[in-house]
Amino acid sequence: MNKYDLIIVNADRRDDEFKFTGSQQKALLDWVKAGHGYVSIHGADNAAPDWIPEWRDMLGGVFSHVGLPDSKTRMGTFAIKITGSDHPITNGLKDFELKDELYYNLQMKHSIEPLATNRLQRRHLAGRLDPQLR
Numbered sequence: 001m002n003k004y005d006l007i008i009v010n011a012d013r014r015d016d017e018f019k020f021t022g023s024q025q026k027a028l029l030d031w032v033k034a035g036h037g038y039v040s041i042h043g044a045d046n047a048a049p050d051w052i053p054e055w056r057d058m059l060g061g062v063f064s065h066v067g068l069p070d071s072k073t074r075m076g077t078f079a080i081k082i083t084g085s086d087h088p089i090t091n092g093l094k095d096f097e098l099k100d101e102l103y104y105n106l107q108m109k110h111s112i113e114p115l116a117t118n119r120l121q122r123r124h125l126a127g128r129l130d131p132q133l134r
Contacts, residue, residue, distance in 0.1 A: 001031055001036070005036060006036065006038070007039070008039045008041060009038070009039070009040055009044040010043065010044055011043060011044060012044070012046045013048060014046050014048040019048065022050070022052060025054075026052065029052075040059055043063075045059055045061070045063050046063050047066060047107070056109075057109065060108060061106045061108035061112055062106060063103045064106075068107075069106075070105065071103060071107065072104050072105045073103055073104070074104065075101050076099070076102065077097055077098070077099045078097065078098050078099075078100070078102055079096075080095060080096050080097065080098050080116050081116065081117050081118065082094065082095055082116050083113075083116060084113065084115035090115045090116065093116075102118070
């Protein structure tokens with residue numbers, strides 16, 4: 001993996017065929033700590049009970065039915081507001097509409113400030129990582 005600067009993952013890793021073992025999770029965490037990038041898209045943040053705590057910490061927020069809160073989804077068109085326009089990831093982006101499946105009531109670290117939000121999500125950002133999952 002060291003020849004890559006970034007890995008983008010899109011698979012729901014709760015499914016047996018896509019699960020990362022504990023040693024694979026640790027190897028990816030070490031790779032990211034060494035300065036490489038990891039992007040979790042769509043189902044790749046679907047947290048499995050066997051995730052090591054540092055994995056959840058790296059993602060900052062996860063979609064999960066394990067612990068509290070229980071994450072939810074809603075289909076529709078959502079107004080996305082860019083809240084961190086000075087961040088390199090969102091630099092140059094403007095508010096936009098998105099027609100998709102929205103994840104909300106996520107389990108999030110307290111220190112995470114989202115770079116983009118929407119009205120539905122703002123109502124449900126109270127969801128935080130369950131201490132029992134650590």
